[in-house]
Amino acid sequence: MKRRDFLKRTTPAVTLPLLLGGFNIHALGKSNLLNVLNTSEESDRVLVLVQLNGGNDGLNTIIPLDYYPNLFKARQNIIIPENKIIRLESEPTGFHPSMQSIKNLWDDKKIGIVQNVGYPNPNFSHFRSTDIITSASDSNELINTGWVGRYLNEENSGYPEGYPNEENPDPLAITVGSFVSTTCQGPITNMGVAINDVEALFSPVGGDPGQLPNNPYGNELGFIRETQLQTQLYLDSVSNAASKAFNKSPLYPSRDSLAQQLKVVARLVAGGLKTKIYVVNIGSFDTHANQVDTSGNEIGSHANLLSSLSESIAAFQDDLFRLGIEDRVAGMTFTEFGRRVKSNNSAGSDHGTSWPLMLFGSWVKPEIHGKNPIIPSQVAQSYNLPHTFDFRSIYGSVLKDWLKVPEATIRNILFDDFNYLPLFRDSLVTGLEDPRVDSADLINYPNPANERTQISFRSMGGHTDLTVYTITGQKVSTLIDKQIPKGAHSLLYETKNLKQGIYLIKIRNNGKLSSRKMMVTH
């Protein structure tokens, strides 16, 4: 076999990026009408993959508190001070101090964690290990398609021939960025397209647009770039979706790349784009040196990344809720490896093996699967964590329970059977029986209501949303959507024109959600 055959791919993980400009405004939520309880239609479901580039140090992210003393011995120069760790109630586990927003989501029961994810014969090369986790190959196998690409190909064989079409007018997968993700590489071509969210029209592939020089070169370059824009087959469908929705959450961190990417995702999903898979990127997590700051291990480069990750995901989740599409979206992080248990002398950590994986969304089972990684009391520099779950089990479970892919098909995609984990809820609880709801915080009288009802509630101050939904998730009224002072409030709500039935009054304030069941009879 010739040397060059090893390089052979079909077509590349390179397609030109689309650009998303600013458009006009009105929210379009998809409603779930099939079920009494809010189950999203399977075909409406969206999976968001968050790639942590560089190999995230899981041990400083999802921290095994029951092995803290051993961990301290192994990596004293980078370990998070025990009193700064965000503890999870009723788990021997904590989060990095930058992850308060994730903790809030955890409290809202929208976070799932899988411990000790890895694979046999781990590879320590970024390139190779990334290839392994995106292609879902064995460690010693070379596969040049991505697992998502193979999944999409099952339902869209022959792509790109005949796409887009009436049934499939929208991209099958979108990477927010300039290059399509290798996870989406199919047997013929990459199954996704790349979209940048840059407001300027003449943005080049990659990098800030900058001003084009006002000379012949600048002119010709501008012309060519603009022609590139026109060549995108999906430009219309994407622009169309983007014109129908815009971001509603005030929580997105500013000047944050991941936040910008997730904003695009929220907007396109809310705008009605039928794309099922989105890939976003954050990195570099390759913290060989100066992972922490000299003035405190809880701050520094890793802390900043986790802060960005945490706040962006929380803002995204908040945005999905405000846009009325929360139940359609689930997300998952992935990274090529974790990092070494024992830190190095540069206040950093070297390439390691297994890692904790995080899922987020209203349908995610709010649990930690698996136990904390075990940290021995003596840790050699070369010691690496064994894995409990093969990463392909996670992929398989997501394909099975979120995307409802038949098991035989999953075997085609992942080439083998894997043990599935129950990563998702069986039914969605929307706060209806949420034991944390304090009835004094939100009540209405009379209930059942006929012509009108008085809604009384308490706010912590700041931005407050008070919204009425049908039992099937359709938004009926937005009663409040603004900053209000802390304290008790009440308002009169006219119900004479509402159809008889059950409604939900939902209040969202300070990152917390509560709801109240209201009956209307005439």
Add this chain to the structure above:
Amino acid sequence: MEYPPNNPSYESRTNTGLSPYSGNWGVKEAAHLLRRATFGANLDQINQAASSGRIAMVDQLLEDTAMPDPPLNVSELDTSVPIGETWINAQPGFYNQRRDSLLSWWTGLMVQQEVNLREQMVLFWHNHFVTKLEVILEARYMYYYSNLLRENALGNFRELTKEITVNPAMLRFLNGNTNRVGAANENYARELLELFTVGKGEQIGEGNYTNYTEDDVLAAARVLTGWFDNINEVTSTFQANRHDTADKQFSSAFGNQVISNNGDQEYIDLINMIFDQNETARAICRDLYKWFVYYDIDDDIEANVIEPMAQILIANDYEVKPVLRVLLNSEHFFDPENQGCMIKNPLTLTINPFRQFNVPFPNGSDVITQYKMWEFCKNVALLQEMELGNPPSVAGWPAYYQEPQYQRIWINAAVLPFKQDFINFLIYSGFTVNDFTLFINPIPIVESIPNADDPNVLVQSLVDIALPLDILPEQKDFLKGVLIPGLPDFEWTVEWNDYQSDPTNQEKLVAVGSKLQALFSALMTIAEYQLA
């Protein structure tokens, strides 16, 4: 969508002229010269040119070189000669096979061109003295026509014009071979004046285009009567009884000259008369300018560049070398305003990657496969609307004359994806015939770049080879990010050196190779790669 203005918003072009360039001479300037003068230069050639110096390089570009061996038969269907032998002196016919052979061979000359201006000039003359294969329908004619262009590529414009006037291919193409006394065919005469020499000036009266009149066209046609081509020998012959022997009166545009009967030399008198007009010199200088510099000639450039070029051409009796020597050495040519603004024509764009990155072609021991590979290049350019041997009309390729778009005609929403698909095809698939695959293998290229284990050096070197101007730091970061997504720089060093120490390891090969493929793909699919 609103394109940026083609007649641009910048205030004026530039005031620089033909005085010798006195600025810095280095890799950047050398690359600019080679980018315009050749069909692509690799890193060694760029560095060589940088160290040789500007004057020496321009001299080298203008050197006369040996004429190539003629095209070979590569098809069993052409039974006139064995495979591997030339058909140029064989019997007429076998049009399809010989056309393919000729065009493959011609493309091969461009692919293999040493650092010399010749094949660029052949293409320039082909676009100037246009003939079309599909009209001539005889490959041997086309060969001898292209050979004429090749022999005179860096020669004398006036003498070339004389020879092309009675060239068999041209006689066929523009009906010179049916132009006879009493039935003058104006086709060639018109194009000779309108396109090949003086060109139309302002219309100052009925049938009067300042530089010539309709009556001049008729008169010229009569001068050119009596010629025909011989299909067996591929020669042209003058037949006195077909010639119009009456006097031909020309207009004041030609000083009211009269051309009297001079038999088979009369066409020479006509050409001499036309070349007495300075406008002939100006017109060809504008064409040379558009070919090597930029299409936009404003009043300043007309005065500071075109006019002096024309004067040099005239003073040198229409030898083109002195003009090119001055132009390619000039401050105007190296003016930053004139760098990076040429949209590559499809032949240049197609051939560039092979030359820039030393892509191996089959050697002469397998002519069939060798010609197939060159044919592939020719076809790729053809699919981008540049058909070698068949420009769309006698005016040549519209990118060189059609206002207001000019070179932007090469770029549109339909063809641009194809240009990019071609690059990706070369990188990820390659073109395979008879067990030979033409493809871009990034690994040996990177192995030949000094300090390629430093990702910044690697990216910069590739940018220096492939792109006309340096790009923004953010763009270089982006390219680097394609190579090492979300990773610090040293990880490239680690991965590359790891592979170098174990080059037969398949996984390591794929690990670095796939990143390099992505980098090369990004490099040659961004908008900047379309420019020279």
